[in-house]
Amino acid sequence: MADALVIWLAVLGGVIAGACACATAWLIWSTRRDQISYTAPPQQTPSHMIAVSPPLHAQPVPPYVVQQSQLQHHQLPPIDVHPPLQLEGHYPRLAEALGTWMQTEPDAVERVRIARDLGAIGGADSARALLNGVRTGVLTPTIAADNLRRGGFEAGIAVTAALADPEPRVRELATSLVGRAVPLQRQLPRRTPLTAPGPNDPVAPRASNAPPRLPLVRR
Amino acid sequence: MVPALAIAAQAIAGVCLAVYAVGYAFLLTRAALDARRAQRRAHHRTWGARELAASESQPVVTVIVPAHDEADAIIPALRSLLRQQWHHLEVIVVPNGCTDATMAQLADAYDLRATGELLDRPRGARGRIIGTWRSAVDPRLRVLETTGGGKADAANCALERATGELTLLVDADSILAPLAIARAALPFIERGESVVAVSATIRVLNGARQRPDGSIESTMPASRLARLQMIEYARAFQIGRAGWSSIGALPVVSGAFGMFRTSVLRAVGGLDVDTVGEDLELIMRLHAQVRRAGRRGDVVFLPEPLCWTEVPEDIDILRAQRVRWHRGLVETARRHRRMLLNDRHGAVGLVSFPFLGIFELLAPLVELLGIAALAVAASAGLVAWTLVLTLGLFSVCFGMALSMSAVMLEQIWERGFVSTPRDVLLLLRTALVEQLGHRQRTAVWRLRGLIGGLRGGRATWGEMRHRGAREIAAR
Numbered sequence: 001m002a003d004a005l006v007i008w009l010a011v012l013g014g015v016i017a018g019a020c021a022c023a024t025a026w027l028i029w030s031t032r033r034d035q036i037s038y039t040a041p042p043q044q045t046p047s048h049m050i051a052v053s054p055p056l057h058a059q060p061v062p063p064y065v066v067q068q069s070q071l072q073h074h075q076l077p078p079i080d081v082h083p084p085l086q087l088e089g090h091y092p093r094l095a096e097a098l099g100t101w102m103q104t105e106p107d108a109v110e111r112v113r114i115a116r117d118l119g120a121i122g123g124a125d126s127a128r129a130l131l132n133g134v135r136t137g138v139l140t141p142t143i144a145a146d147n148l149r150r151g152g153f154e155a156g157i158a159v160t161a162a163l164a165d166p167e168p169r170v171r172e173l174a175t176s177l178v179g180r181a182v183p184l185q186r187q188l189p190r191r192t193p194l195t196a197p198g199p200n201d202p203v204a205p206r207a208s209n210a211p212p213r214l215p216l217v218r219r
Numbered sequence: 220m221v222p223a224l225a226i227a228a229q230a231i232a233g234v235c236l237a238v239y240a241v242g243y244a245f246l247l248t249r250a251a252l253d254a255r256r257a258q259r260r261a262h263h264r265t266w267g268a269r270e271l272a273a274s275e276s277q278p279v280v281t282v283i284v285p286a287h288d289e290a291d292a293i294i295p296a297l298r299s300l301l302r303q304q305w306h307h308l309e310v311i312v313v314p315n316g317c318t319d320a321t322m323a324q325l326a327d328a329y330d331l332r333a334t335g336e337l338l339d340r341p342r343g344a345r346g347r348i349i350g351t352w353r354s355a356v357d358p359r360l361r362v363l364e365t366t367g368g369g370k371a372d373a374a375n376c377a378l379e380r381a382t383g384e385l386t387l388l389v390d391a392d393s394i395l396a397p398l399a400i401a402r403a404a405l406p407f408i409e410r411g412e413s414v415v416a417v418s419a420t421i422r423v424l425n426g427a428r429q430r431p432d433g434s435i436e437s438t439m440p441a442s443r444l445a446r447l448q449m450i451e452y453a454r455a456f457q458i459g460r461a462g463w464s465s466i467g468a469l470p471v472v473s474g475a476f477g478m479f480r481t482s483v484l485r486a487v488g489g490l491d492v493d494t495v496g497e498d499l500e501l502i503m504r505l506h507a508q509v510r511r512a513g514r515r516g517d518v519v520f521l522p523e524p525l526c527w528t529e530v531p532e533d534i535d536i537l538r539a540q541r542v543r544w545h546r547g548l549v550e551t552a553r554r555h556r557r558m559l560l561n562d563r564h565g566a567v568g569l570v571s572f573p574f575l576g577i578f579e580l581l582a583p584l585v586e587l588l589g590i591a592a593l594a595v596a597a598s599a600g601l602v603a604w605t606l607v608l609t610l611g612l613f614s615v616c617f618g619m620a621l622s623m624s625a626v627m628l629e630q631i632w633e634r635g636f637v638s639t640p641r642d643v644l645l646l647l648r649t650a651l652v653e654q655l656g657h658r659q660r661t662a663v664w665r666l667r668g669l670i671g672g673l674r675g676g677r678a679t680w681g682e683m684r685h686r687g688a689r690e691i692a693a694r
Contacts, residue, residue: 005233006609013613020620023627027643030630108409109260116265140411143266145276176276204322204331204352204362
């Protein structure tokens, strides 16, 4: 039995020693790779030879403007009918769908990504989805506030409506957003004002004028 | 009778080694998988620490810095704190029972003025406040001078006056990475109320250089003792804590750098003033009380290095530190013994606490007795020398492989942990030296801590000499 144990231990030890050698080899390679990237950057075109303006033959293309007359002849799909180019207008249930997804998404990083998308859409439905996220606790007020600030007029109306929300967290968030001069964190109770001391306040003893210190209670 | 005893000893040694090896292999695998997933997710982030640092809606963070005779280290540490990219910051330094020039250094560097705040403290508090100051140079900095009472009492004193939603506890010799607060606060903001504490990797400051932007560049310390601790720290953070965190059973947040939700920290009563392992005790109490309240309380570990701290280069100071750490572990294990194998405390009670109890608490006893028993048994001819040698070689190879894997993970998280092939070979040699002498030496120290902890009585903190922080300040 002892012999078998010795063989097993020797084999396992050998495998582990091999893994250790591989780790060491990778570490040496990683330091070499770092050195190459720092000491010998790849050769590239000198900066004075890089073109800083577009070539002359490439004329700027004017932006394509959808004419109302074209719409009358049904030449364009109805998706382009809405004059303000808002994604929410094109895809009416998008914000709602994203909001539902955010409520069920278990990964916090993904939820933040969805909140960013909702912030980018920026309409009333998106704002309501973000506020719902705070209400149910899947989104923190910081992230919601950051994304609600990116919204437009309609989002502002949704936020104003949230001032009367029964959920205190949502109400607090809406208050902080509506009164931008009073950010969320300023509403937290402060025991001492965060102001610089006045010139006549007593000064702490410095190294130069410190009186001899009495031995204090030692631990 | 004697051969039966020998077989029993072999069996016990074999089982212990197997559980140890399987346990650490599991933690390493989990840590590596988590690192890979986190790196993949980092590429997909649209909003991270930089955006949070620039956000108008970020919460107030209170940084608490208890300091006892830290004249050499306090100024570089505060400089790294006050240059953090965070708008709503409050820093409270608590010099407690200082007999050196800590207060004078603070007054010189930050032009402290008396604020005339009330000096009252709750009943039962040890330290008495003898002065409250605010910096005229940087009004975010407040100083509460107390008469002593220990690190935990000083931190509690600041916690009583903290206004932040989040509280960061740091040591007075901790140097932070430029975005450390934003990175530590990110899990609280992303995951919401479920996160109660965040810990991060701490690296060795000895021999490190500070870049102009305030970030720290790790370099290989000249001292062998510091290099040994560099490996120990890498293994403890990159394998131990990252592994425990991946299964939701992180039992400790280092006292050198830990961010907490202030309301939860206050609800559990702050830090315990009666133990020298107050960081471990706090997290165990946090797990216990949060579970008891029927709440979810995640303690998150961030594998990226956010804090640098100086380690002792003097053998006597290192010995005192290790004895104190082990004593703290014994005190915490005794206090929270009801959590052991208790399914009410989830993965902490069922997995990490028992593992901590067997492989940390009793490790010195098992290791030293095992070595002695095997040597005696082999000398008496009860066990074959080949088996003893193979067992020893296996143990050394396994320890070295763990150490080099931890170094590899450190290098993956931030390039520059080792910057030349010579550094790698030096660390490989240090990993070997650690297995063939240093580990056994620390086992003896920890055994003293175990005996001291079981005997009871009051432990002392000892002193720490700062060279690295002074060098960084001078540069």
